[in-house]
Amino acid sequence: MIDYKILVKEAYEAQKYAYIPYSHWAVGAALLTKEGKIYRGCNIESSTFSPTNCAERTAFFKAISEGDKDFAAIAIVGNDADTPIGEGDFCPPCGVCRQVMTEFCQRDFEIILARDYDDYKVYTLAELMPLISLPLSK
Ligand code: THU
Numbered sequence: 529m530i531d532y533k534i535l536v537k538e539a540y541e542a543q544k545y546a547y548i549p550y551s552h553w554a555v556g557a558a559l560l561t562k563e564g565k566i567y568r569g570c571n572i573e574s575s576t577f578s579p580t581n582c583a584e585r586t587a588f589f590k591a592i593s594e595g596d597k598d599f600a601a602i603a604i605v606g607n608d609a610d611t612p613i614g615e616g617d618f619c620p621p622c623g624v625c626r627q628v629m630t631e632f633c634q635r636d637f638e639i640i641l642a643r644d645y646d647d648y649k650v651y652t653l654a655e656l657m658p659l660i661s662l663p664l665s666k
Pocket of ligand 1: 573
């Protein structure tokens with residue numbers, strides 16, 4: 529049974545390190561492996577914009593580069609840097625991050641979107657990425 533609240537807390541911890549001099553939009557992610565390990569990720573921006581990496585992909589790439597590839601869930605938080613926790617909205621993953629999720633996760637992979645420590649919604653990858661067959665079905 530996944531403890532969503534712990535994962536959301538980890539995402540908020542990750543968010544503190546967001547490098548966001550251009551957008552001021554801070555995102556944190558906490559990726560849970562099936563073995564129970566958590567990888568944190570934040571968004572990292574660049575003055576030339578395109579090298580910017582989303583928080584979700586930071587967490588995935590950290591995990592994969594450390595040899596983990598079986599994932600159960602990811603919690604995501606995101607808001608303007610000046611917006612206090614609880615006063616913002618949910619921050620759904622972008623299409624590029626959803627595509628990366630389909631590369632490494634199954635249909636029942638859970639995506640937790642939080643706008644506060646105890647205010648979150650849970651989706652499956654199949655819900656956020658419908659009508660896709662491969663490689664998600666591996
Ligand atoms: N961003 C993420 O890190 N994850 C998302 O799900 C949405 C967007 C980042 C990219 C960029 O640094 C900033 O948020 C504004 O788009």
